[in-house]
Amino acid sequence: MNTLSYKTISANANTVNKEWIVVDVKDLPLGRVAAIIANFLRGKYKTNYTPHTDCGDNVVVINAGKVTLSGNKWEQKEYIRHTGYPGGQRSLNATQMHNKDQRRLVEHAVKGMLPKNKLGADLFRNLRVYAEDTHQQDAQNPKSININEYL
Numbered sequence: 001m002n003t004l005s006y007k008t009i010s011a012n013a014n015t016v017n018k019e020w021i022v023v024d025v026k027d028l029p030l031g032r033v034a035a036i037i038a039n040f041l042r043g044k045y046k047t048n049y050t051p052h053t054d055c056g057d058n059v060v061v062i063n064a065g066k067v068t069l070s071g072n073k074w075e076q077k078e079y080i081r082h083t084g085y086p087g088g089q090r091s092l093n094a095t096q097m098h099n100k101d102q103r104r105l106v107e108h109a110v111k112g113m114l115p116k117n118k119l120g121a122d123l124f125r126n127l128r129v130y131a132e133d134t135h136q137q138d139a140q141n142p143k144s145i146n147i148n149e150y151l
């Protein structure tokens with residue numbers, strides 16, 4: 001038999017090359033940006049992507065307070081939570097959520113696009129969101145990404 005033999009390479013915690021990435025989301029739509037950030041956190045653009053391993057990058061999001069929503073979503077989009085008590089359902093619209101904490105819109109959108117298991121919780125810890133254009137991860141020498149190339 002004269003065939004080539006290939007081995008499927010599966011990434012693990014020792015072989016993963018994690019980088020730091022800065023993403024500026026000023027004046028960009030929330031959902032599109034969140035999908036791209038989730039792919040970076042997951043590592044799906046890498047050649048050694050493995051679904052059961054944290055092989056994604058650490059992502060720093062700046063200008064999260066200047067993200068946009070189209071149409072009437074500022075008034076109509078609702079974020080629902082429950083206190084745990086009977087009749088304890090509470091809701092906020094996007095404007096109220098933005099006024100309360102400007103970073104929370106991006107965090108909520110990205111978290112919803114990650115797996116709903118322990119891996120998703122680990123991936124979410126690799127996300128840092130800042131409302132303004134300054135961040136605290138200068139020591140990691142993050143690489144700036146032009147997100148318009150991925151839209």
